[in-house]
Amino acid sequence: MAELRRLLIAPQRLQSAGSVLLLNQQERHYVRRVLRLRPGQDLAIVDGEGHLWKAQLLDGEQLTLQQPLAEPLQSVPSPTPMLGLAVVGVRRGMDDLMRMACELGIDRIQLLSSQWRTPQAEDRPDRWQTILDEAVEQCERLWRPQLLPTREVFDWWDQPGSLAIKGLATTRQDALAGLDRWLHETTHASGSMVPAEVWVAIGPEAGWTDDEKNEALRNGWVPIQLGRTILRTSTAAVAAATLLTNWRSALE
Numbered sequence: 001m002a003e004l005r006r007l008l009i010a011p012q013r014l015q016s017a018g019s020v021l022l023l024n025q026q027e028r029h030y031v032r033r034v035l036r037l038r039p040g041q042d043l044a045i046v047d048g049e050g051h052l053w054k055a056q057l058l059d060g061e062q063l064t065l066q067q068p069l070a071e072p073l074q075s076v077p078s079p080t081p082m083l084g085l086a087v088v089g090v091r092r093g094m095d096d097l098m099r100m101a102c103e104l105g106i107d108r109i110q111l112l113s114s115q116w117r118t119p120q121a122e123d124r125p126d127r128w129q130t131i132l133d134e135a136v137e138q139c140e141r142l143w144r145p146q147l148l149p150t151r152e153v154f155d156w157w158d159q160p161g162s163l164a165i166k167g168l169a170t171t172r173q174d175a176l177a178g179l180d181r182w183l184h185e186t187t188h189a190s191g192s193m194v195p196a197e198v199w200v201a202i203g204p205e206a207g208w209t210d211d212e213k214n215e216a217l218r219n220g221w222v223p224i225q226l227g228r229t230i231l232r233t234s235t236a237a238v239a240a241a242t243l244l245t246n247w248r249s250a251l252e
Contacts, residue, residue: 004044004054005035006137008144011047020064021045021055028061042066048136048144050076076142079107083244084160084199085237086110089123089150093234098128100238102135102145105245110159110199111150116206123150153212157219164197168221169236171207176225179240183247186222194251200224200240205233 007027014021023031031037037057045053045065052074054066067073085106087097101109109132111123129147136144151159160166165186167179177185179200187194201221208216217223226239 004042005037006044006046006052006140007031007035007055008046008048008133008137011049014045014047014069018069020058020062022062031057032060046136046142048133048142050078050142052142074142078143079105079248081195081248082107082197083241083248084108084110084164084197085241085244086112086156086199086201087237088112088114088116088153088202088204088233090205090233091122093232094122094124094128095131097234097237098131098147099135101241102132102141103139104238104241105141105248106145106241107143108146108148110148110156112153112156112201113150114153114204114212115209116204125149154215157216157221160199161197163195164199165195166219166221167198167200167224168208168213168216169200169202169226169240170213170223171225171230173223173225176223179224179226179243180247182222182224183243187251198244198248200244202233202236202240 007030009021009027031043035043037043039057039059042054042056043063045055045063051072053069053072055063056066057063083106085101085108087109089111098109111125125147132145132147167182169179170176183198201216203212213223226236226243231239
């Protein structure tokens with residue numbers, strides 16, 4: 001299936017359409033102008049929830065699935081453990097951050113607002129969801145990452161589940177374990193039990209305030225570092241995503 005271009009269709013639309021799906025305007029543009037497909041050509045349809053079907057474009061406006069909806073050509077379970085990235089918004093770089101987090105394999109993205117969040121930081125969830133959807137198609141993921149609405153840090157520190165392990169990316173603090181070492185040591189300490197969720201929180205360019213950091217510690221977050229140098233928020237997020245997904249791959 002690697003040779004087929006992919007189109008992400010929401011599960012609800014697939015369920016309501018049956019074997020023949022009428023494409024909306026955005027999808028028609030994507031199929032015609034971006035993928036440059038013509039009637040009669042095949043493509044892959046993914047629902048972002050682990051399923052893939054082979055389909056054929058009928059007339060530029062409709063496509064038909066070549067397998068029954070209940071019998072996808074590919075079906076994979078959601079990745080475990082779930083990898084979450086919580087990040088304070090920045091003025092520039094969020095588009096690339098979203099795309100790269102998806103390509104690297106992050107499952108859940110939580111946008112945060114903190115005291116030192118850049119005043120001009122963008123909050124464009126609709127645009128970022130579109131970027132994530134396009135990245136799902138491009139990088140051939142079967143599971144679409146979940147983009148969560150922006151939350152104030154003080155309202156969110158206690159939200160990850162009780163079975164989650166939580167790393168707080170921190171700078172200018174001596175003797176901190178790196179993210180990769182912390183993941184290894186935490187997993188080793190729990191024996192063979194793999195955590196249900198792993199979260200890493202990335203702060204603003206100016207860093208966490210003392211109050212934000214102290215509240216995070218009270219809620220079970222563990223300070224970790226992402227390297228010996230001070231990273232921009234967007235760089236730190238990509239570094240964390242890389243280390244997290246590499247660690248999960250090693251568990252397989």
